[in-house]
Amino acid sequence: MKKLLTLLLTLLLLFSLTPTANAETEYPPYNDPIPFKDMQKGNGASWDVMFLYKKGIIGGYPDGTFRPNEPITRAQASSMLLKALEIPLRENPTVTFKDVSKQSAHYQTLATINEKGILRGENGYMRPAEQTTRAQMAAILRRAFDLPLEQKPMFRDVSPAHWAFGDINSAALNRIAGGYRDGTFKPGNPVTRAQFSSFLARAIDDKMKLPGPVSFVSQKGVVVEEDGFQYTIKGEKLVKINKKTKEETVLLTEGDFPGQDGLFDVHLETGFPIILQNSTIYVPYWAAVSQATDMPYRYGVFRTNAQGGNNGANYWDLNEWDESHTESMRNFSVYGFDYYYTVEKKVRQFGYNPPFDDSVNTDQTLILYHKSPDHYEPIKKIEFEARIIFERLEGSTRFSTYVTQNNKSVKFDPSTMFYFNKKGVFAYGLLDGKTKKLSSIQAKDMKLTDTTVEIVDVNGKKHSLKK
Structure with missing residues (x-):
């Protein structure tokens, strides 16, 4: 029992040092009051928001709110990034977008960030009002701050097959973004205005960064x-x-x-x-x-x-x-x-x-x-x-x-336990508790790759199943 208690205390200590998406980071407090009526000092990302506000990178809405839990749009993220990087808006840009007119208030910002290669559209569309996901956020910040792609896996739900695998690992290893308690990154989740403020503050100033990164992948x-x-x-x-x-x-x-x-x-x-x-x-x-x-x-x-x-x-x-x-x-x-x-x-x-x-x-x-x-x-x-x-x-x-x-x-x-029996090959989700059948193949051996389950059947024939 004594060994078990020692083990649990060690694990809890390590766990308390793990960066999480909702963790509050201890920064030197600002004496100035929070200028937004829907945020309180010391709560959540308030110090990160104040850090960016005092640098003139962010502002609030006309009604005096910041709306920290509102998903950030691509246009809003672009504006914050250009200010943070001190990139002047391009004068008289000529690029055209199918969904942003040249008369739009966002046009110069989106044209500038597109030219810099930090945030690009697809097939002529910039999607200015679209919400930014956590995976997109990682890719945008990595490009904006010229960070290297990292191949060391960090999160349970971000495999090497994910399009932003290197970007997400880079954001974690550079202490810009952390994961959740279950070891996931949740790359498809939208990023709120408060979360993006925290990520950007950490990218700008080393003093704002998370504690040392911890990988959830063995x-x-x-x-x-x-x-x-x-x-x-x-x-x-x-x-x-x-x-x-x-x-x-x-x-x-x-x-x-x-x-x-x-x-x-x-x-x-x-x-x-x-x-x-x-x-x-x-x-x-x-x-x-x-x-x-x-x-x-x-x-x-x-x-x-x-x-x-x-x-x-x-x-x-x-x-x-x-x-x-x-x-x-x-x-x-x-x-x-x-x-x-x-x-x-x-x-x-x-x-x-x-x-x-x-x-x-x-x-x-x-x-x-x-x-x-x-x-x-x-x-x-x-x-x-x-x-x-x-x-x-x-x-x-x-x-x-x-x-x-x-x-x-x-x-x-x-994220998954794979197994086979006389009925076929199955996958059990360790995170969601769901089981699905991958194949009716009668197997005698199995190996995993980043994207597939490699099966050898009872007759010695090889099969490749998509995860």
Whole structure:
């Protein structure tokens, strides 16, 4: 229980540092009163609005309001950006728009920002009254302030297939825009006048920026990479490899873990998959192994810092949450501060040769559990059927005939759990709780790409399904 409370306190501390779209940032207070009767000092984005107001970048409406919760239009965003960047309006522009006449009050502004390439129309339309989405906001600000496109994924609902993937990651990594509590960015949501004021203030002045960015997307595999380093397990060592120099650093060894009386446990072994997120490494391990058969019969997860150091004791396992889960915990995954894993509804006793027999073409009922900082214990999400097929433990010299804890029939990406059974291939939304059938293909293996689910059917034929 003590380890669990320590873990939860650590998670809550980390969670409190996560930038969120609605978070209030502590800025030096202004002595001047807020000039808008529908905003109060210290509430929401009031300091950001005051920052821009004092610079002459924004103003209110004739009735003395700012209307902070009103969606910002493309014309309004364009005007604010030109003032912020101190770009003079182009005199006598010649560009024509199908939906903005040259007599319009917005014409010069839209013609200027279009020429600068910050905000362009499409097929001759500038859509001045159209609401600006969060994805569009990220793209506009990235171009306006000449920020690099970033390929490091940051949010659970923004995949590399999204048109503004690089723009949104850039806005997050440059501490201009944060995400929501569930690790999403909600790229299609409209941006309010107050929110855009906050984003613009952060882009202008480093003192206004959010705290350090936190990614809600993890990597999972036998080898994972981050910031020029590779991480993997070699024998009984967790190592960090500099991709440029090839220098290896040992982060942990099996000897760093205290022994358990009467139990043989294996924390590190070649072929164990690892999970990496925000410089934290998670490793599902064998918490208890039969000394007579070398078969694991209890499972756990430990975590450590990717920077190394004396943190091998900072590990925990799932029996802190529910003793029954440790016998068949599978497919452990991390996204943000949310953990997902499956357990077998009816724990099976495996034979000896091989201990995990996946030659039988049958399904097993699994239960998906979700653990978040909002809940003390894991929450049951869904029961589903999945094929009894396990990933092999490749490269191990001690346990060459054994398998990892992961099913080939279950795969996660940041927003979805994919699985297959005798009825076909399915997708379960981790964020919305909805299940949909992708195909009736009878599968025996599955891999995920950024945009597709790659299936190998029982006859060895390959299929590509759109996510």
